[in-house]
Amino acid sequence: MKIKMVGVYVHDPLAAFQFYVEILGFKELMYMPEMNLAIVSSPEQKDGPALLLEPNENPIAKTYQEALYKANIPVIVFGAEDIDAEYEKLKGRGVSFRKPPTKTEWGVEALFEDGFGNLIQIHK
Numbered sequence: 001m002k003i004k005m006v007g008v009y010v011h012d013p014l015a016a017f018q019f020y021v022e023i024l025g026f027k028e029l030m031y032m033p034e035m036n037l038a039i040v041s042s043p044e045q046k047d048g049p050a051l052l053l054e055p056n057e058n059p060i061a062k063t064y065q066e067a068l069y070k071a072n073i074p075v076i077v078f079g080a081e082d083i084d085a086e087y088e089k090l091k092g093r094g095v096s097f098r099k100p101p102t103k104t105e106w107g108v109e110a111l112f113e114d115g116f117g118n119l120i121q122i123h124k
Contacts, residue, residue, distance in 0.1 A: 003049040005039070008075055009056035009065045010116035013038050016053045019115060023093045026051070042078075051076075056117065065117050072098075074111060074121035083108050083124045 010016040017038035020026045026040035029050050038053045056062040068075055080086040083101045087110050091097060098119065099111035110122045 005050040005052050006076065007052040007054050008118060009061045010053050010114070010118065011056055011065075012116055013053045013055050016114065016116040020051070020053065023090070023095060053116075069117055069119060072111075072119065075118040077121045077123050080122050080124055083110060083122055086110075086122055 013036050014033055017028075017031060017040065020038075020040045021028055025043065027043045028038070029041050030037075030039040032038065036055050039050050040053065041050045042048055054061075056065050065075070087097065087101050090112065095112050096115070097110060097112045099109070101108050101110045101122075106123075108124045112120050112122070114120050
């Protein structure tokens with residue numbers, strides 16, 4: 001068994017799709033504006049898992065998303081071989097970081113906001 005797709009709640013899936021593709025560099029797998037959904041994946045993982053950007057319109061989803069954000073908990077963790085280079089690239093594209101690359105006992109991590117209600121961690 002392998003991970004095929006993971007859902008991430010966002011308050012605007014269509015705008016989030018643009019951010020994940022144009023700023024983060026993910027590739028489009030499916031874009032359904034009429035359904036308010038988008039699916040993207042990492043260009044670095046040809047057959048890797050997909051990320052479903054879905055609306056947080058359900059009260060349970062919205063509460064979950066807001067609680068994670070307020071608790072400063074990332075909704076997802078992306079891996080990067082060169083976290084410093086990734087940080088500089090994304091910062092140069094206007095990504096708002098809450099935490100620059102920082103060495104911890106578990107590795108090196110950075111934390112940024114996707115602008116759609118989520119915190120994202122980059123880890124190596």
